[in-house]
Amino acid sequence: MFKNGFFENVLSKYQDADPTDIFTSGGSTLSTIKPGEFFICVGASFLIGILISFLYMVTHRKEGYSQSYVITMIMLPAIVSLILLLINTTAGALSLAGAFTLVRFRSVAGDPRDIAYVFFALASGVACGLGYIGYGIVFFVVIGFIMLVLAELNFGGSKKNHMTLKIDIPENLDYQGVFEPILDKYTSFHKLRRVKTTNFGTLFELIYSVDVNEDLDQKKFIDELRTLNGNMNINLVFFRYDDKIYEQK
Numbered sequence: 226m227f228k229n230g231f232f233e234n235v236l237s238k239y240q241d242a243d244p245t246d247i248f249t250s251g252g253s254t255l256s257t258i259k260p261g262e263f264f265i266c267v268g269a270s271f272l273i274g275i276l277i278s279f280l281y282m283v284t285h286r287k288e289g290y291s292q293s294y295v296i297t298m299i300m301l302p303a304i305v306s307l308i309l310l311l312i313n314t315t316a317g318a319l320s321l322a323g324a325f326t327l328v329r330f331r332s333v334a335g336d337p338r339d340i341a342y343v344f345f346a347l348a349s350g351v352a353c354g355l356g357y358i359g360y361g362i363v364f365f366v367v368i369g370f371i372m373l374v375l376a377e378l379n380f381g382g383s384k385k386n387h388m389t390l391k392i393d394i395p396e397n398l399d400y401q402g403v404f405e406p407i408l409d410k411y412t413s414f415h416k417l418r419r420v421k422t423t424n425f426g427t428l429f430e431l432i433y434s435v436d437v438n439e440d441l442d443q444k445k446f447i448d449e450l451r452t453l454n455g456n457m458n459i460n461l462v463f464f465r466y467d468d469k470i471y472e473q474k
Contacts (some may be wrong), residue, residue: 262356263310270306270353273365274299277346280369284376285338288315298342302350309354333377352449386441388434390415393423400431403453411446412437 278298283292345368352361375381392398400420408415414436425429437446447459 226435234319248447266306266310266353266356266358267303270302270350271299273349273353273361274302274346276369277302277342277349280372282343284372294339297345301343301346302353305347305350306354307353337456381429384439385469388435388437389460389462390435391462392429392431392454393432393456393457393459394429395457396429397428398420398429398454404431404433404450407449407453408433408435411441414430 279293280293281298348363349361352358353366392404405415412435414434416434417431418434419432421430421432422428443461447461450459451457
């Protein structure tokens with residue numbers, strides 16, 4: 226796979242080198258990086274990453290957030306800034322940002338706001354890695370202030386309680402029109418979205434989109450539904466993910 230003497234040539238190249246030369250590389254852009262520049266750029270990107278993670282937790286305290294994603298927001302800017310210090314070109318910055326976003330998009334299909342935070346962290350890391358630390362700080366302050374205002378105003382949010390209702394019924398039950406009187410009583414809107422078989426075809430699962438009333442008595446609502454589906458499983462889903470942290474006021 227390698228020509229004869231390949232490893233010998235590599236070892237002889239660094240055999241008599243100064244140990245401090247691990248921070249330099251003859252003819253490459255690494256020789257232009259000073260220790261002070263390294264610590265300032267990476268340290269600033271790390272600090273911005275921490276601030277972005279705090280901003281993410283504050284803006285997601287009601288709908289929930291994942292701890293792993295918060296830690297990712299801290300790591301990502303510092304990683305990007307270090308790689309850009311080694312690349313040291315604008316074209317490399319753009320290609321690196323594209324590579325990181327593709328890895329994120331193809332691995333887990335997340336919330337669009339989570340994807341926006343990935344861009345946020347990437348942009349901050351790119352700014353610090355290219356040496357524009359002041360612009361990176363100003364960028365964080367402006368975007369962070371806007372995100373906080375939009376989160377507090379619940380900009381674009383629905384005023385209704387959108388939920389998903391899942392009802393299991395026996396296969397011999399004619400479900401058309403059976404649950405509508407109860408749904409009309411406890412919801413302002415309901416629509417049957419999907420019907421599928423479960424438990425090897427012995428059960429049907431009805432999936433409704435509902436807008437429940439503000440003064441909903443959840444237990445009474447579910448109890449009335451249970452009287453019609455033979456006391457089988459009923460799920461009223463409030464949140465999309467179950468592995469998140471929720472803060473209550």
